[in-house]
Amino acid sequence: MTTEQPGTAESATATYVFAVxxxxxxxxxxxxxxxADGFPVRGxxxxxxxxxxxxxxxxEFTEDAWQQRLxxxxxxxxxxxxxxxVVTAAAACGxxxxxxxxxxxxxxxxxRQALEPDADRFAAVLARIEGHAxxxxxxYLPAAAPGPGSHRSGGGAGRAYLERKRGxxxxxxxxxxxALQTAxxxxxxxxxxxxxxxxxxxHGPELTGEKHRLQILNATYLVSSVRVRRLLEAVAGLRHRTxxxxxxxxxWVPYSFVGEV
Numbered sequence: 001m002t003t004e005q006p007g008t009a010e011s012a013t014a015t016y017v018f019a020v021x022x023x024x025x026x027x028x029x030x031x032x033x034x035x036a037d038g039f040p041v042r043g044x045x046x047x048x049x050x051x052x053x054x055x056x057x058x059x060e061f062t063e064d065a066w067q068q069r070l071x072x073x074x075x076x077x078x079x080x081x082x083x084x085x086v087v088t089a090a091a092a093c094g095x096x097x098x099x100x101x102x103x104x105x106x107x108x109x110x111x112r113q114a115l116e117p118d119a120d121r122f123a124a125v126l127a128r129i130e131g132h133a134x135x136x137x138x139x140y141l142p143a144a145a146p147g148p149g150s151h152r153s154g155g156g157a158g159r160a161y162l163e164r165k166r167g168x169x170x171x172x173x174x175x176x177x178x179a180l181q182t183a184x185x186x187x188x189x190x191x192x193x194x195x196x197x198x199x200x201x202x203h204g205p206e207l208t209g210e211k212h213r214l215q216i217l218n219a220t221y222l223v224s225s226v227r228v229r230r231l232l233e234a235v236a237g238l239r240h241r242t243x244x245x246x247x248x249x250x251x252w253v254p255y256s257f258v259g260e261v
Contacts, residue, residue, distance in 0.1 A: 014104055014107065016104050017052070017115070018086045020099065021097070023093055024043045024050045026042065029041040041053070046112045046116050049123065054086075097129070128195075132223060136219075136249040136250060137190060137221065140214060187217060190221055198219065198256050200218040202217060222254055
């Protein structure tokens, strides 16, 4: 999040920056609400590049106001959705580098001054992602069977209980090893088709809501448009070969591959 104290008594608006691109058709932004009613989403030139911006009421977008806004789940979702809608519309015109949510400056001129020193870095990012999209892949396997209960009994029954416990422990270890190997195999196969990849931490059951499936891979791939068909064919083959549930989402604006811009 990049914020400045955006307003003074004399300044009614601040400038919110959604993204940076090379070319922008103003018609692509027509009708977008952005983050503030009554202010159009528009382009702001700096050098050979264009920032996608919107005036917002300065008093409603101070740093304290942002902190309150982002701590409210519904408000956070609203802001993130509005930000994404603008970025997606701009990306329809050509390669687009999204900026972080809540990138805000005191005005257009201050935004230009802040962005211009990074013009070369923006240009390099736009060249790298041109003709590409981001594809997310999540892979699941059935969860391991639960262990034996805590009931104990003497003699042979106790020994049988311990043997069952050892057997289940070995089975869990084998299941874990298989999960790791399956995740590596799938990631390796898909990475061959990608220009860049990012492995993210797999989500646990508390986030996925899945009690009977274990997420073993959570990754995202920057894929050229000419390789998308091969990517989807590879996913179908990996489902069949590994028996894993492989979920694919995309194409997305390549948020994960624009670096810290």
